[in-house]
Amino acid sequence: xxxxxxxxxxxxxxxxxxxxxxxxxxxxxxxxxxxxxxxxxxxxxxxxxxxxxxxxxxxxxxxxxxxxxxxxxxxxxxxxxxxxxxxxxxxxxxxxxxxxxxxxxxxxxxxxxxxxxxxxxxxxxxxxxxxxxxxxxxxxxxxxxxxxxxxxxxxxxxxxxxxxxxxxxxxxxxxxxxxxxxxxxxxxxxxxxxxxxxxxxxxxxxxxxxxxxxxxxx
Amino acid sequence: xxxxxxxxxxxxxxxxxxxxxxxxxxxxxxxxxxxxxxxxxxxxxxxxxxxxxxxxxxxxxxxxxxxxxxxxxxxxxxxxxxxxxxxxxxxxxxxxxxxxxxxxxxxxxxxxxxxxxxxxxxxxxxxxxxxxxxxxxxxxxxxxxxxxxxxxxxxxxxxxxxxxxxxxxxxxxxxxxxxxxxxxxxxxxxxxxxxxxxxxxxxxxxxxxxxxxxxxxxxxxxxxxx
Amino acid sequence: xxxxxxxxxxxxxxxxxxxxxxxxxxxxxxxxxxxxxxxxxxxxxxxxxxxxxxxxxxxxxxxxxxxxxxxxxxxxxxxxxxxxxxxxxxxxxxxxxxxxxxxxxxxxxxxxxxxxxxxxxxxxxxxxxxxxxxxxxxxxxxxxxxxxxxxxxxxxxxxxxxxxxxxxxxxxxxxxxxxxxxxxxxxxxxxxxxxxxxxxxxxxxxxxxxxxxxxxxxxxxxxxxxxxxxxxxxxxxx
Numbered sequence: 001x002x003x004x005x006x007x008x009x010x011x012x013x014x015x016x017x018x019x020x021x022x023x024x025x026x027x028x029x030x031x032x033x034x035x036x037x038x039x040x041x042x043x044x045x046x047x048x049x050x051x052x053x054x055x056x057x058x059x060x061x062x063x064x065x066x067x068x069x070x071x072x073x074x075x076x077x078x079x080x081x082x083x084x085x086x087x088x089x090x091x092x093x094x095x096x097x098x099x100x101x102x103x104x105x106x107x108x109x110x111x112x113x114x115x116x117x118x119x120x121x122x123x124x125x126x127x128x129x130x131x132x133x134x135x136x137x138x139x140x141x142x143x144x145x146x147x148x149x150x151x152x153x154x155x156x157x158x159x160x161x162x163x164x165x166x167x168x169x170x171x172x173x174x175x176x177x178x179x180x181x182x183x184x185x186x187x188x189x190x191x192x193x194x195x196x197x198x199x200x201x202x203x204x205x206x207x208x209x210x211x212x213x214x215x216x217x218x
Numbered sequence: 219x220x221x222x223x224x225x226x227x228x229x230x231x232x233x234x235x236x237x238x239x240x241x242x243x244x245x246x247x248x249x250x251x252x253x254x255x256x257x258x259x260x261x262x263x264x265x266x267x268x269x270x271x272x273x274x275x276x277x278x279x280x281x282x283x284x285x286x287x288x289x290x291x292x293x294x295x296x297x298x299x300x301x302x303x304x305x306x307x308x309x310x311x312x313x314x315x316x317x318x319x320x321x322x323x324x325x326x327x328x329x330x331x332x333x334x335x336x337x338x339x340x341x342x343x344x345x346x347x348x349x350x351x352x353x354x355x356x357x358x359x360x361x362x363x364x365x366x367x368x369x370x371x372x373x374x375x376x377x378x379x380x381x382x383x384x385x386x387x388x389x390x391x392x393x394x395x396x397x398x399x400x401x402x403x404x405x406x407x408x409x410x411x412x413x414x415x416x417x418x419x420x421x422x423x424x425x426x427x428x429x430x431x432x433x434x435x436x437x438x439x440x441x442x443x444x
Numbered sequence: 445x446x447x448x449x450x451x452x453x454x455x456x457x458x459x460x461x462x463x464x465x466x467x468x469x470x471x472x473x474x475x476x477x478x479x480x481x482x483x484x485x486x487x488x489x490x491x492x493x494x495x496x497x498x499x500x501x502x503x504x505x506x507x508x509x510x511x512x513x514x515x516x517x518x519x520x521x522x523x524x525x526x527x528x529x530x531x532x533x534x535x536x537x538x539x540x541x542x543x544x545x546x547x548x549x550x551x552x553x554x555x556x557x558x559x560x561x562x563x564x565x566x567x568x569x570x571x572x573x574x575x576x577x578x579x580x581x582x583x584x585x586x587x588x589x590x591x592x593x594x595x596x597x598x599x600x601x602x603x604x605x606x607x608x609x610x611x612x613x614x615x616x617x618x619x620x621x622x623x624x625x626x627x628x629x630x631x632x633x634x635x636x637x638x639x640x641x642x643x644x645x646x647x648x649x650x651x652x653x654x655x656x657x658x659x660x661x662x663x664x665x666x667x668x669x670x671x672x673x674x675x676x677x678x679x680x681x682x
Binding site for chain 2: 566567569570572573574576577580585587588591592594595596598599602603605606607609610
């Protein structure tokens with residue numbers, strides 16, 4: 001089943017075509033690694049898929065929904081973690097997680113499980129403002145994974161994480177894919193993709209190039 | 219989840235952040251106090267003009283403080299991109315509006331109690347006993363209207379640069395009729411002309427209802443553009 | 445192309461003629477007011493400007509609603525909303541200025557807290573805010589601006605009502621009363637006033653169309669720029 005289908009997708013940031021006609025196909029249960037230089041359009045692509053940006057031209061279908069018509073419906077089935085943590089400085093780790101879970105209609109158990117998985121149990125009472133960059137990243141990921149989502153979109157989730165954090169994240173990604181969920185993430189770390197058995201899509205100059213090697217192996 | 223419980227979720231979150239950071243209570247409240255003092259300096263205190271113009275000065279001070287409360291309310295959402303999370307959450311825009319506006323109403327009501335005490339002490343105003351209830355209910359309605367207008371314009375400019383300077387320009391003309399009505403209502407209440415006071419008070423009520431309706435309808439679409 | 449150019453030219457000349465006629469009638473043909481003398485002549489511009497200001501804000505709201513309505517969504521409505529609001533703000537400013545100039549000899553003061561004048565002053569700031577918002581632009585600013593225009597328009601009757609109520613309660617027995625309004629008892633005066641309304645309506649339409657045309661060219665231009673930007677970004681000539 002096709003989860004993502006982009007054809008000639010153009011997405012603007014102001015007047016700049018951050019995505020300049022991208023084609024992309026992703027099937028259910030895949031882990032897709034978006035690689036590419038800074039400013040290539042990876043973040044814009046992920047935001048477009050999340051429905052956070054307007055499609056200027058072309059077609060984009062995500063989870064069976066045409067984003068040109070409806071940028072809302074599919075949101076209840078996706079998890080998104082971006083460069084920002086989406087958290088509140090004055091709330092503690094557990095309060096941020098609790099709010100995020102309630103806001104998306106997830107159970108508090110799911111939030112607690114995600115916190116445990118990302119090793120946040122000892123930090124439960126610490127406010128976001130007092131967390132280190134790596135700890136914030138773990139919190140942001142736990143907030144995203146608290147939601148039971150079909151499509152998981154992660155923008156540079158490995159950045160700022162220590163080795164154990166990366167292991168935890170990758171384990172969660174593999175588990176999600178095994179459960180039939182789809183993961184699309186961007187990263188500058190080549191070695192992480194190998195362990196995940198991820199399909200590589202290179203993003204360059206606002207275009208998406210499906211990895212030749214991966215195509216052959218299918 | 220229902221609209222009400224979602225709104226409560228948002229309001230609780232905002233109030234918890236305020237209880238912890240005390241930005242409104244520790245910064246906006248003293249700001250309101252010094253504005254009251256400045257008005258007294260700017261006007262001639264010898265002529266006893268202050269008790270006459272006190273209602274208007276009170277509402278101007280509340281409005282200026284409300285501008286700060288609104289910008290704080292949206293600063294916490296912008297700081298780490300939480301607005302994105304709100305958009306992705308699937309929460310109804312109306313619920314987010316009601317929750318954020320309710321939190322601002324609560325904060326402003328506390329602020330108004332303190333400022334009103336300041337007005338009684340500094341401006342030598344006396345409210346007749348029978349008028350207290352009318353004054354209080356008009357104050358609540360006016361606060362709801364100010365918070366609703368502020369919340370709508372807060373999200374309207376949430377995604378754009380120079381928003382700190384734009385919010386006052388958008389909010390102040392919009393609250394003009396409200397300030398007029400609330401000030402007149404207070405004036406007549408102080409003069410013990412309750413029926414005229416309540417006529418102005420009902421105008422405040424009408425304005426508040428319109429503002430809340432506009433917010434319920436417009437907040438969701440505006441959030442999408444932020 | 446040529447037809448539209450001719451049409452624009454014809455429309456512009458018509459507008460110009462109407463304005464010249466207004467100047468002739470307002471300054472020469474219409475008699476001075478029995479009580480106010482020549483000061484009343486200001487009203488031939490003041491009143492039409494005020495009337496167009498309201499019309500312009502109504503057009504802005506209507507165009508914004510049409511932009512928001514999915515079936516009629518078109519960038520031209522956004523352009524019309526902006527063009528109309530700009531002209532409306534200009535007319536509001538003109539109304540206030542002329543009202544003030546007229547008030548000095550008639551009321552003996554530059555400003556009266558009179559209902560219409562005060563309402564107009566609030567509207568000026570209301571729509572200055574709207575224009576400031578438009579100026580900032582942004583990724584998907586058109587929908588946002590359209591909603592802002594509708595909210596501002598909802599505010600217009602509220603401002604008008606509360607201000608008139610306020611002034612009616614407070615201004616009794618002051619300098620301003622009904623006697624100070626101009627009494628139109630001369631056919632030439634009435635005609636000049638209607639001529640003014642007509643000329644200003646034409647001017648409003650002409651300015652809006654011109655501004656819309658400019659904004660249309662601008663957006664067509666930015667589409668072309670986008671093509672070039674895409675070609676440059678992808679390295680594929682378009």
